[in-house]
Every structure is written in structure tokens, then in C-alpha cells.
Amino acid sequence: xxxxxxxxxxxxxxxxxxxxxxxxxxxxxxxxxxxxxxxxxxxxxxxxxxxxxxxxxxxxxxxxxxxxxxxxxxxxxxxxxxxxxxxxxxxxxxxxxxxxxxxxxxxxxxxxxxxxxxxxxxxxxxxxxxxxxxxxxxxxxxxxxxxxxxxxxxxxxxxxxxxxxxxxxxxxxxxxxxxxxxxxxxxxxxxxxxxxxxxxxxxxxxxxxxxxxxxxxxxxxxxxxxxxxxxxxxxxxxxxxxxxxxxxxxxxxxxxxxxxxxxxxxxxxxxxxxxxxxxxxxxxxxxxxxxxxxxxxxxxxxxxxxxxxxxxxxxxxxxxxxxxxx
Numbered sequence: 001x002x003x004x005x006x007x008x009x010x011x012x013x014x015x016x017x018x019x020x021x022x023x024x025x026x027x028x029x030x031x032x033x034x035x036x037x038x039x040x041x042x043x044x045x046x047x048x049x050x051x052x053x054x055x056x057x058x059x060x061x062x063x064x065x066x067x068x069x070x071x072x073x074x075x076x077x078x079x080x081x082x083x084x085x086x087x088x089x090x091x092x093x094x095x096x097x098x099x100x101x102x103x104x105x106x107x108x109x110x111x112x113x114x115x116x117x118x119x120x121x122x123x124x125x126x127x128x129x130x131x132x133x134x135x136x137x138x139x140x141x142x143x144x145x146x147x148x149x150x151x152x153x154x155x156x157x158x159x160x161x162x163x164x165x166x167x168x169x170x171x172x173x174x175x176x177x178x179x180x181x182x183x184x185x186x187x188x189x190x191x192x193x194x195x196x197x198x199x200x201x202x203x204x205x206x207x208x209x210x211x212x213x214x215x216x217x218x219x220x221x222x223x224x225x226x227x228x229x230x231x232x233x234x235x236x237x238x239x240x241x242x243x244x245x246x247x248x249x250x251x252x253x254x255x256x257x258x259x260x261x262x263x264x265x266x267x268x269x270x271x272x273x274x275x276x277x278x279x280x281x282x283x284x285x286x287x288x289x290x291x292x293x294x295x296x297x298x299x300x301x302x303x304x305x306x307x308x309x310x311x312x313x314x315x316x317x318x319x320x321x322x323x324x325x326x
Contacts, residue, residue: 023076096271110152114145121145154217155287159270162294169211169298173323176206176248177241183219184239196227200239206248207323210299218295221288222252222316229314230256243322247301250318258312264305268293296320 121142124130161167184200226237236255241248259267266272270290296303301320307313 111149114148117145118142155291158291158294159287162291167294167298169214171209171211171299174208174210174212174215176208176210176250176320177202177204179212179216180219180239180241180250183216183223187220187223195234197234197236198223198239199237203241204243206241206243208248208299208320209323210320211295214295215299218292218318219250221292225288226252226254226256226314230254231311232256244319246322246324247319248322250320252316253313254315255313258307258310258314259305260309261307264307267305268303 121138124138125135158167181200181202184198188196188198223237227235232255238253240251240253242251243249268289271287272290293303296318299320301318303319304317306315306317
């Protein structure tokens with residue numbers, strides 16, 4: 001879909017022209033009615049009309065002028081409101097189009113990079129002179145890139161299911177405390193170039209009704225974001241579980257680049273990515289946190305983000321209903 005050609009400057013110019021025409025037309029009509037009223041008063045005086053009658057005509061004229069002025073103001077307000085709605089709709093459409101274009105570029109990059117790596121690794125494996133140790137080093141890298149491709153494809157398929165309202169959960173009773181411990185262990189077992197410190201001290205055991213696979217994806221997506229958007233020499237991620245009323249609250253807190261407070265709600269929107277499209281340094285598709293929100297919503301839960309500003313880390317809270325025996 002093409003970006004609308006009507007820019008903000010054009011919309012503002014159209015609004016100014018319409019407002020000028022409406023105001024000038026109102027002023028002309030009021031002036032015309034004033035002149036007409038003066039002629040009527042002159043005629044009435046010539047015919048010997050009383051001062052009371054002329055004053056009554058004047059009151060009626062002022063009343064009509066006031067009504068006309070109010071009508072003009074009302075239509076001017078309608079024009080302003082309509083211009084604002086159109087401008088806002090165009091702005092959101094342009095933003096969504098830009099996000100979609102960047103999503104396509106990002107997906108292309110995310111597909112091309114692992115495929116290129118796999119191709120190079122396979123060419124290396126075909127070499128006669130390659131040693132067994134080298135083969136054992138290459139094979140896990142191929143598997144890592146395959147998993148990366150598989151995860152990207154699953155994300156795109158999940159978006160399609162959500163858009164078609166075909167997203168279904170296979171929910172069962174889940175030991176949330178133990179499951180979260182497994183997620184942390186899987187994260188720390190992966191080979192990251194930066195130093196990574198994940199702190200999680202399981203306390204009380206909590207149970208929820210959840211789809212283990214989908215909820216695991218949501219947790220992994222948040223953890224991976226904390227690593228990707230982090231410029232510290234040592235990445236620190238802390239997780240905690242607590243109970244609030246009938247909800248289990250999972251909190252993630254990192255020391256990453258953070259976001260501006262006004263962007264904390266936007267990061268869960270489809271295709272949204274923090275920073276400028278021209279200067280952004282981090283690779284991504286902008287669908288990870290969007291899927292997190294949809295998965296949490298499907299579990300009748302709520303996800304929120306908090307940040308004190310750039311370079312001050314990000315806190316993400318997921319609230320899920322506690323498991324109830326039926």
C-alpha cells in the first residue's frame with residue numbers, strides 16, 4: 001500500500017483555506033444583514049414607525065446575527081475537528097506503512113543472514129581437508145542458525161494466526177516457579193558474546209493455567225530483548241515472582257538501554273521498534289513484544305513496561321491469573 005500523498009503541510013493549508021472561507025463568508029453575511037437592517041429602519045422611519053417598533057426590529061436583527069455567528073463557530077469547530085481527525089489518521093497510516101516497510105527489510109535481513117551462514121558452513125563441511133574437531137565446531141553453529149530461522153518463521157505464522165483470530169492455546173496446569181527456572185537455565189546455557197548474569201531465586205511455588213510452549217516463547221522474547229538492547233559490559237537481568245490478590249506477577253528488570261517513558265506502551269505495538277528508523281543500530285523485526293502482548297492477553301493476563309529513561313534499563317511486568325481448581 002502506498003503512503004498517502006497528503007502531507008501535514010498540505011492538510012494544514014487546506015484547513016486554513018476552509019477556515020478563511022467560512023469566516024469571510026460569515027462576516028460578509030453579517031455585514032449584508034446589518035446593511036439590510038439599516039435600510040429597513042430608514043424605511044420604517046420614513047413611514048412614521050415608532051421608536052419602540054424600530055428597537056424591536058434591532059433586537060430581532062441582533063438575535064439573528066448572534067445565531068448566525070454561533071452557527072459559523074459551530075461549523076468552524078467541526079472543520080477543525082475533522083482536520084485533526086484526518087491528520088491523525090494520515091499520521092498513523094504513514095507510521096504503520098513505515099513500520100511495515102522496515103519489517104519487510106528486517107525479515108529479509110533475518111532470513112538472509114542465517115541462510116548465508118548455513119551455506120558457508122556446509123561448503124566448509126564438504127571440504128576434504130576439514131578435521132573432525134572443526135566439523136564438531138561447525139555443526140552446532142548450523143543448528144543455531146536453523147533454530148533462528150525456525151523461530152522467525154514461527155513468529156510470522158503466529159502473527160498470521162492472530163490477525164485471522166485463529167490463535168488458540170493448549171492450556172494446562174503449570175508449575176510457574178519451576179518453569180521459569182527452566183527458562184533461565186536455558187538462557188544461561190546459550191553462548192552469548194557478552195557477559196550475562198541472570199538472577200532468579202525461586203521462592204514460593206505458584207501455579208497457573210497456561211500454554212507452556214506459547215508462554216515460554218513470551219518469556220524468551222523478553223529475555224532476548226534484554227540482551228539485544230543492552231550496551232553494558234555486563235548484562236544483568238533479574239526475575240522475580242510474587243502474588244497480588246488472585247494474580248501471579250512475573251517481573252523482569254535489566255540494565256539495558258531503556259526507553260523514554262512515553263514509549264513504554266508503544267513497544268508492544270505491531271512492528272514498533274524504539275529509536276529512529278535512520279539511526280537504529282539494533283537488528284530486529286518489531287514483532288517479538290507484540291506477540292508477547294497477544295500471548296499474555298490470550299492467557300487473560302496483562303503486560304506492562306516501565307523505564308526511567310534512556311540508558312536506565314527496562315522493567316517488564318506480566319500478571320497472570322492464579323490457577324484455580326475447578
